[in-house]
Amino acid sequence: MANYLTRRLLLMVPVIVGISIIVFLLINIAPGDPYRAMLETNPNITAEDYENMLRSIGYYDPLPVKYLKWGSEVLSGNLGYSIDSKEPIASLLPRRLANTLALSLPALILSTLIAVPLGVLSATRQYSRLDYFLSILAFIGVSIPAF
Template sequence: MGNYILRRILISIPVLVGVTIISFVIINMAPGSPLDKMVDPNLTAADIAARKAALGLNGPLYARYLAWLGNVLHGNLGYSMTSFQPVSELIGQRILPTFVLMGAALLIGFVIAIPLGVLSATKQYSKLDYISTTGSLIGISVPTFFLGLVFIYIFSLKLKLLPSGGMITLGQDNGFVDRLRHLILPAVVLGVNEAGTLVRYVRSSMLEVLNQDYLRTARSKGLKESIVINKHAFKNAILPVITITGVEIVTLLGGAVVTEQIFQWPGIGQLTIASVMSRDYTTLMGLILFGSVVVIVANLLIDVIYSIVDPRIRYN
């Protein structure tokens, strides 16, 4: 296992380099410049050139990338071109809120998807199966921003049950309950979309397992159907779903960008939108590198967990 993890880490290095090269080129070739948001009309050409040099926007593209990469290898992600704060600090301040939101959404997705997927598979072609399948398609198809606005309108504006945005209530006791109330709407919005995807995976995995010979043998021995489903079928059907979780981390990161903006959740997604709007190249590159590392680490952890859950899997 140790050798496998080491190989995966070594393989991830050229992947990260490739991702950052492509991202760096796309970001710097896009129309506009960070100077567009900060240049005073009264500045002279010499002043503008001086600011451009201060932001590191002079020189050929490859030289700027190598300079950025060199700083990264020394643990320096650079400074924001708008707030002039260290990029590592900006990202560090927002990691926890985003991870809390993603974790809550993933939990909600599994809580909805596992029972619905199992029931849908065991009662194939029933009304429950059709309702579950239709619901999962709706969960996948409805845009996150639209669902978020609908939830804000219903639960915040009309029913006044939950706050419409933010992470805490200003001027009040910001304890666990207050933070939980702020978390519910964005987590449910992101979780519903996640559940729509997971229901289909759980259902298809269960259907495949239910047709296996060992389940017929279990039934022929007189075991109760509940034991056959819960102890034998579900334990094997959940294994492929575990591997999908690594892929869903990417979906959650992408969904968090939109969800955090709608609910003004102070996480990585909101910082990403702000960096795009202000053309903050340095912060964007730091965010891309951070997202890539999260996805690689998440998939590595999923593989390790899979080998622990299923003793048949061995990585050499």
């Protein structure tokens, strides 16, 4: 069992790195830049200021360099600063996490209290009308967008 857990934990590392690379690339190949909206809404920002802001965040660096900089910052706990509030993101997370948990934990508990008994009921009455009804209901529930 210990070998299995060790192997699974070691396999998580390349998966997490791979996912982070894919997400990083998707974000970085998206059109535009983080300061474009600020430039359009604030006439006091000159073209030189705009270029300096982009250089300060490494916007013109090659993607591998950007990824390594970003990865080292994230691993050291520096998640950057919010463009809107200018606060460190690491200090924003605990405040936002409380609201997220207040919404998601009751939803998780309620859905578990409903889903587990219905799943057991469906499994004990396999191929019955109730099973088919609950299966269709589950497919509909999974098909509805989360937003």
